[in-house]
Amino acid sequence: MFRYNSYFGINTVHYLDLLEITGGKPLPMTAVVGSAILTKAVKKRAGRPEDKRVLTHFAERLFNRLDSLSFLSRVEDNGVPSITPIVQCQAADSGRLAFHPGAFGDELKKLKAGSTVSVLCLSMEMESVMVRGVFEGFDRYAGVTLGVVSIERVYNSMPSNNGWIYPVTPLEPVVHF
Template identity: 35%
Template sequence: MNKINVERDAKDFSTPYKIALVACHDEHDDVHITLLSSLMNRGDDEMIVGEFVKGLSKTLFHEKPQAAFLIMNLAMDFWTGTMDFYDSKTEGEEYVTYNEMPLYRFNTYFGIHTVHYAKLREISERRKLNLPGIVGNVLRVAVASPLFKGESGDVFNAWTRQHTKKISTLMFLGFTDQDGYPRIVPAIQGKSVSDSRILLTTAPYNKLTQDLKDGARASVFALNLDMEAVLLKGTFRREAGGFGAVDIDRVYNCMPPIHRYIYPQTPWETITEF
């Protein structure tokens, strides 16, 4: 499907009270996933993002404009799609619309300062999150965890390990499809099984992950219901029994106040020019 069903879906897209993820490619061509509740449609063939916090993704939007998105509403319906960023503005109709929304208008700290524009490439039909399938695979992952720990490495800090092994943490899998576009797929059943590995199953969304090959780069966005999140990047491994694992070698802190890689650790730089 190449057009948004505005009459049916615009209300779900326009509310800031949703899970909205945007994926692009970073400087190493890994998939970089960001939580951006300001993502919404502009008519039936464009998407827009309101920027209120400076992070890596907003720079990448225009350096590498091929992007993907996932939107999930409070009823657990979700849409996925791809798009191409082409412009950004600091004024205009969409800028005004964003800043008149109560969430941004009455926020003492964050208003929308830049609007990014993307041409819609394609969008899926509305899907209902497959809760029975997810619950079944959560149990499978829990039982199989001791068998697929892999080689342990000190990649996760204590908070990341605790965060990624909780059943209440929602995970989303990112990878690059055969056309070179990022993709985002729910992987709610995933969990950490060591200090450097996320174990998951591609079921119940096997069809959506058919382009993800063994040895390919993949990313995991781990988000809890308090909107605390961390982005993990590594190598995908197909395992026996329908399991998959992502061996993590890069960890990105995507929460304020400082967005940066925390593994490998990057040195702090002294600011000498203002």
């Protein structure tokens, strides 16, 4: 990661007012593992026949790794952003993410169908990808409740070539220097 600091400079700085944090609490590993197993078992049923690839093969594998960390962000009704860990989130196909609400279910049940959400997935090897999409709601697949996110945009958050990678923007020739 630090070797890329010589390749690019800082071009944008964002800041925020931190309004509230929740106290640190241990990760409910039993619920996370159980939710991940349930998600993995039935996630394909939440998928759709694909006519185009949204996630790259790399990004789909990253989401489907059991050691990846995922976080869902959304804007609450009062306009305040909120972040919830969803370690159990996996790719149902290249265009949809699925997760069982067993871990952090109280937070996840606050999600409203049709709301815009963002999911960041990262690994301890400093690999990451972020997607933005629409939360389609919770539904039952083979008797298991899954939340589904339909992906609209994919962002490569890794150096040295970060930026939006889906939808694909065509290359244009440089005409003005």
